[in-house]
Amino acid sequence: MNEELLKIENLTTSFRIGDDYYAAVDHVSLAVKKNEILAIVGESGSGKSALAFSVMGLHTRAKTEGQIYYKGQDIVNLPPSKLNKLRGKEMGMIFQDPLSALNPLMIIGDQIEEILLLHNPKLSSKERKAKAIDLLQKVGIPRPEHTYTQYPHQLSGGMRQRVIIAIAIANEPSLLIADEPTTALDVTIQLQILDLIRKLKNDINAGIILITHDLGVVAEMADRVAVMYAGQIVEIADIYSLISNARHPYTRSLLNSIPASNEKQEKLHVIQGIVPSLKNLPRKGCRFKARIPWIDESAHEENPQMHEVAPGHFVRCTCYKGFHFPDHN
Numbered sequence: 001m002n003e004e005l006l007k008i009e010n011l012t013t014s015f016r017i018g019d020d021y022y023a024a025v026d027h028v029s030l031a032v033k034k035n036e037i038l039a040i041v042g043e044s045g046s047g048k049s050a051l052a053f054s055v056m057g058l059h060t061r062a063k064t065e066g067q068i069y070y071k072g073q074d075i076v077n078l079p080p081s082k083l084n085k086l087r088g089k090e091m092g093m094i095f096q097d098p099l100s101a102l103n104p105l106m107i108i109g110d111q112i113e114e115i116l117l118l119h120n121p122k123l124s125s126k127e128r129k130a131k132a133i134d135l136l137q138k139v140g141i142p143r144p145e146h147t148y149t150q151y152p153h154q155l156s157g158g159m160r161q162r163v164i165i166a167i168a169i170a171n172e173p174s175l176l177i178a179d180e181p182t183t184a185l186d187v188t189i190q191l192q193i194l195d196l197i198r199k200l201k202n203d204i205n206a207g208i209i210l211i212t213h214d215l216g217v218v219a220e221m222a223d224r225v226a227v228m229y230a231g232q233i234v235e236i237a238d239i240y241s242l243i244s245n246a247r248h249p250y251t252r253s254l255l256n257s258i259p260a261s262n263e264k265q266e267k268l269h270v271i272q273g274i275v276p277s278l279k280n281l282p283r284k285g286c287r288f289k290a291r292i293p294w295i296d297e298s299a300h301e302e303n304p305q306m307h308e309v310a311p312g313h314f315v316r317c318t319c320y321k322g323f324h325f326p327d328h329n
């Protein structure tokens with residue numbers, strides 16, 4: 001059950017801006033097991049999508065360094081033809097924006113069948129259609145035969161996201177990456193989609209990377225959590241340790257912004273500021289230092305490392321020790 005599916009080591013993904021490359025994902029290491037949901041959480045611009053796109057090999061103009069082992073095979077420099085075989089069959093992705101991920105000119109049924117055909121060329125057209133309808137049913141579409149014949153613009157946002165999920169799971173991938181899968185949806189639909197993703201973990205025994213900026217969603221869904229800030233993982237732990245004993249100032253601030261979690265914790269101490277732009281990221285020292293100026297310089301490491309504070313619970317930089325919110329000495 002706990003077989004390691006994906007292992008990322010020192011992954012660095014850089015974008016060219018002007019004459020230079022700037023790392024949006026900077027020496028990230030993590031692993032995902034089968035039947036596990038690893039949530040990656042962080043504010044906008046922290047590098048979550050850049051990381052997901054690197055795993056899927058979807059960047060067209062970025063430079064990717066480091067290792068991404070999928071079932072033991074390093075896939076960073078895999079030729080496009082081999083990567084294509086993995087994508088859609090072994091690895092599925094649920095995108096943030098379902099409308100732009102679907103072809104507006106093709107009916108839903110054809111879009112699902114296209115991916116089925118790519119990886120199961122021997123299926124007859126009758127078998128493919130039956131499987132497509134079955135998938136639509138599986139993701140909770142009430143009239144799958146009808147939806148099969150519809151175009152994306154004829155569906156609601158929630159229905160489109162279900163179609164994206166049907167496409168992502170069509171070939172029962174071992175690894176599923178869901179990038180903000182519910183951001184564009186209203187709350188009731190959000191809950192249904194999250195429920196569906198949770199069911200998938202058990203049904204197809206998949207390892208899932210769930211990308212979100214919403215720690216409420218993380219608390220509901222994740223087995224383990226990696227918190228990203230400015231291209232780096234600043235804390236990684238199982239969900240219970242993270243919720244009950246978050247150590248990094250950034251994680252503590254994120255947790256404080258969930259109303260329900262405030263009752264037991266410091267009252268709404270949320271650290272102000274935003275993730276710096278890629279060009280302006282501090283490349284030396286603790287990247288979070290500028291957002292906690294009341295903490296003494298000496299609390300930070302020159303070259304911040306990950307520290308194991310409990311089994312499997314790692315925190316970056318020594319500034320977590322004795323950290324306090326400004327009005328809470």
Ligand SMILES: Nc1ncnc2c1ncn2[C@@H]1O[C@H](COP(=O)(O)OP(=O)(O)OP(=O)(O)O)[C@@H](O)[C@H]1O
Pocket residue numbers: 015016017024042043044045046047048049050051213276277278
């Ligand atoms: N193609 C690109 N070229 C240049 N910079 C990019 C490119 N794609 C992303 N970036 C930059 O890389 C950084 C990380 O972006 P990324 O989209 O991975 O963040 P994110 O955490 O997924 O944010 P969001 O939640 O808004 O999707 C940001 O500073 C972003 O502006």
